[in-house]
Amino acid sequence: MKVLITGVAGMIGARLADWIAENHPEVELIGIDDLSGGYLENINPKVQFYKQNLADDISAIFEREKPDVVYHLAAYAAEGLSPFVRVFNYQNNLIATTRVITQCIKHGVKRLVYTSSMSVYGRGKTPFDERDQQAPIDPYGVAKYAAEMDIKIAHEQHGLEYCIIRPHNVYGAKQNIWDKYRNVLGIWMFRLMNSEPISIFGDGEQKRAFSYIDDITEPLWNAAIRKEAAGEIINLGGIYECTITEAADTLIKVVGHGEKVHLESRHEVKHAWSTYQKSIDLLGFEHRTNLEQGLTKMWQWAQTQPKRHRFEWTQYELEVGFYSYWKK
Numbered sequence: 103m104k105v106l107i108t109g110v111a112g113m114i115g116a117r118l119a120d121w122i123a124e125n126h127p128e129v130e131l132i133g134i135d136d137l138s139g140g141y142l143e144n145i146n147p148k149v150q151f152y153k154q155n156l157a158d159d160i161s162a163i164f165e166r167e168k169p170d171v172v173y174h175l176a177a178y179a180a181e182g183l184s185p186f187v188r189v190f191n192y193q194n195n196l197i198a199t200t201r202v203i204t205q206c207i208k209h210g211v212k213r214l215v216y217t218s219s220m221s222v223y224g225r226g227k228t229p230f231d232e233r234d235q236q237a238p239i240d241p242y243g244v245a246k247y248a249a250e251m252d253i254k255i256a257h258e259q260h261g262l263e264y265c266i267i268r269p270h271n272v273y274g275a276k277q278n279i280w281d282k283y284r285n286v287l288g289i290w291m292f293r294l295m296n297s298e299p300i301s302i303f304g305d306g307e308q309k310r311a312f313s314y315i316d317d318i319t320e321p322l323w324n325a326a327i328r329k330e331a332a333g334e335i336i337n338l339g340g341i342y343e344c345t346i347t348e349a350a351d352t353l354i355k356v357v358g359h360g361e362k363v364h365l366e367s368r369h370e371v372k373h374a375w376s377t378y379q380k381s382i383d384l385l386g387f388e389h390r391t392n393l394e395q396g397l398t399k400m401w402q403w404a405q406t407q408p409k410r411h412r413f414e415w416t417q418y419e420l421e422v423g424f425y426s427y428w429k430k
């Protein structure tokens with residue numbers, strides 16, 4: 103079987119490739135990534151790698167490789183920044199996805215697994231259930247919502263089989279900790295490594311449920327393989343919610359030092375966590391790693407990483423209503 107993973111240099115793609123290489127060595131792994139947010143060093147040596155921007159023409163790769171299963175994971179997941187890089191967000195996260203969908207239809211891919219996001223629920227009632235009405239509050243969430251709809255249409259009209267996963271707050275080894283706009287725990291780790299205080303937007307009472315990467319790799323595999331996962335939309339991730347302040351205190355405990363600083367609040371959903379029973383029933387999900395254990399592993403990994411500069415956009419598309427901490 104041939105499995106193609108887009109976003110293979112990013113955290114979820116790279117760790118999924120590692121898991122498949124170890125547990126299903128018979129699988130041929132193909133990977134695509136433009137290295138805009140992931141690193142070459144993350145990619146498992148068993149992956150046949152194509153450096154390619156999915157917003158450009160990708161037909162030659164599909165023509166050549168003819169994958170059986172496609173995981174479409176590539177995206178720029180800086181949700182809070184997305185209103186200020188709107189055009190980029192839709193090109194990179196939505197238009198690129200439509201290119202992948204088109205190729206999947208054209209080449210008879212047996213199943214497309216797409217990582218959507220909890221952001222599609224917007225300010226819904228927690229815990230978010232898969233059957234809830236979607237009402238995203240930012241362009242990142244809108245792109246995910248639109249991509250989900252396009253996949254469903256591709257199924258209805260062209261018979262493309264899919265499984266849509268809505269992961270939430272995944273963290274761990276191989277995460278990009280150098281990007282100042284995304285993934286709260288990664289941002290904090292970079293700051294601690296550079297003797298800066300942990301930054302909290304607003305009062306820190308926002309609630310999230312964090313998910314250690316290694317707990318979701320086998321369920322992702324099952325999303326592609328299990329019959330009962332076909333045509334389903336499934337939340338995936340940690341089952342214990344905590345406040346952002348509690349998460350910061352856990353990281354300080356793991357690292358052994360650190361201060362917190364409160365910055366202006368931003369446009370975001372205050373409380374966001376999801377139901378998980380469906381992921382247990384259909385994907386065999388198990389919440390094995392608590393936040394302290396996961397942060398300990400991630401911190402150990404972070405110590406082994408090369409010193410990289412903090413990633414910053416040179417120009418935004420819009421600065422109206424921009425936050426002081428992201429201004430140049």
Ligand SMILES: NC(=O)c1ccc[n+]([C@@H]2O[C@H](COP(=O)([O-])OP(=O)(O)OC[C@H]3O[C@@H](n4cnc5c(N)ncnc54)[C@H](O)[C@@H]3O)[C@@H](O)[C@H]2O)c1
Pocket residue numbers: 108109110111112113114115134135136137138139140141154155156157174175176177178179194198217218219220268269270271272273276277278
């Ligand atoms: N990590 C989370 O908490 C989380 C939560 C919900 C959803 N997701 C979704 O899961 C997927 C993977 O997330 P992740 O945490 O591994 O992110 P990541 O940034 O670590 O990985 C994404 C990868 O996609 C690549 N990429 C981005 N745009 C590309 C393009 N146009 N062409 C080719 N490659 C491109 C990047 O270089 C990067 O390596 C994303 O779709 C994200 O939206 C993640």
